[in-house]
Amino acid sequence: MKDITVGVVADGGAAGWLRVLAQEGIAHQIADIPDSPVVLVSGRSPAWLEAYVAKGGVAVVSGARQLPFDIDDAGSAVVSGFETPVGGRFCAAPGLVTRFPGAGEGVLRLHEDRIVKYGSDPDRFPVVLSRRIGAGAIVYSGVALTELLMAQGDRLRAFCEFTEVTERVAAVDKADVADTLLHMLRLGFQRAGLPMVRLPRFPGGARSVFILRVDVDGAYAPHTQNLVDAARAANLPASFYVNADLSSRFPGLPDSWPAEFEVGQHAQAHTLFDTYEENLANLKEGRAWVEARVGRDVTSFVAPRGMWNASLGEALAQIGYSYSSEFGLDFDSLPFRAEGGILQVPVHPYSPERASRWAEERGVTPPGGEETRDYFLAVMRRQLALGRPMHVYGHPEVLGGMADTVVPAMAAFALREQTPCLTLGAYAAFWQRREEAYPTVRYDLAAGTLQASPADSSLPLIIEVWEPTNVRVRERETRLPAGTTLIEENT
Ligand SMILES: [Zn+2]
CATH class of the missing domain: 3.20.20.370 (Glycoside hydrolase/deacetylase)
Structure with a gap:
């Protein structure tokens, strides 16, 4: 049996990934040697990334810059925010981004707050992209989501779609940033062909x-x-x-x-x-x-x-x-x-x-x-x-x-x-x-077995499973990839 423990690279954005992993109660470790099926990166990729992905690893990269695998960017931009891949909510996230062209989810605009004329809405870029490479995959965003999640700074602004009332609040819509990072993490598990096992939030x-x-x-x-x-x-x-x-x-x-x-x-x-x-x-x-x-x-x-x-x-x-x-x-x-x-x-x-x-x-x-x-x-x-x-x-x-x-x-x-x-x-x-109750999750690919053990029996585990062709997450479902047996201990 092999542990499904998410690896977090100890770079400048690690604190943001760690916050999302703690928020969801997902087993993880700081990993500069990548022996996890999914690793989380921020900014420039570590030197081993190319070989890791080629061998079947899945890298999830926030604030991606100068990616390997001939993934070209279209330069940088300063934006006030983006439309999230999670329900298309506008997320205030001011700062410098890297634009990656191609198919993906969410919308990043070079020209913000414009009216569409003659049916033309130019220079839109996805917020989250992914690509299969060899046996592995890379999920990436040119928005420095992990850093935005941890950055301080507040200002007077509108903060909710239901009112124009302003308040002195965090300059970044961090709840939407966290949801976007979680979406990337889910895509990572999906690309790795593994269910995501997490703790209930309530x-x-x-x-x-x-x-x-x-x-x-x-x-x-x-x-x-x-x-x-x-x-x-x-x-x-x-x-x-x-x-x-x-x-x-x-x-x-x-x-x-x-x-x-x-x-x-x-x-x-x-x-x-x-x-x-x-x-x-x-x-x-x-x-x-x-x-x-x-x-x-x-x-x-x-x-x-x-x-x-x-x-x-x-x-x-x-x-x-x-x-x-x-x-x-x-x-x-x-x-x-x-x-x-x-x-x-x-x-x-x-x-x-x-x-x-x-x-x-x-x-x-x-x-x-x-x-x-x-x-x-x-x-x-x-x-x-x-x-x-x-x-x-x-x-x-x-x-x-x-x-x-x-x-x-x-x-x-x-x-x-x-x-x-x-x-x-x-x-x-x-x-x-x-926070004391991270589950341990192990799998055996040869036997097709997944074993999830809660550390606290009063916190039932949530196992998210998805079809390979569909990113929609179906919670509390215990049907696993074909031929896999689920063993839940102590529930
Ligand atoms: Zn007061």
């Missing part, structure tokens, strides 16, 4: 989770209590993060909190600082203030203004917090480890408060309760369809005034779709347990 094999998060930037009595009452009546264990400074200025925290709710802190001052010392002091003061007012230990945090930097990560590790959530770093994605090791649990960055300010600046009517409810439901539906968490947030100031319209409708949607309602902390805990 507890109990659910298609998503619902997390309602409230950043208490001022309690605005009775708005915080309204949110607590609405969530409790809907059987929804919500997560509240209390900012000390703003809740002193706009008071009215509840006298007591339901035990199943999470109460974390949102710092003393409502901002991010440059240095580790300043961020640590802000965390410690915030913790002391919130603990004194809610009468319980406060062991979690999300950053004010969705802002993240490495010194905040260091300060969080020092104070003993294990997870956080900043849309300036990433949003709408699956959880991942930020530099320094803090688990990030990305949120959808729309808040009714930001939407109200945005409307006021334009002299238009701010969205009311029903419009806000419909917006959140549209986001939840989309996240569910894309297999991502339904993690939304707001504040007492505006959301608290429409709690009875918005909160029960979201909880009812989650119930109808049979998705668990969790606190941020509970989903983070699920994810941390999952």
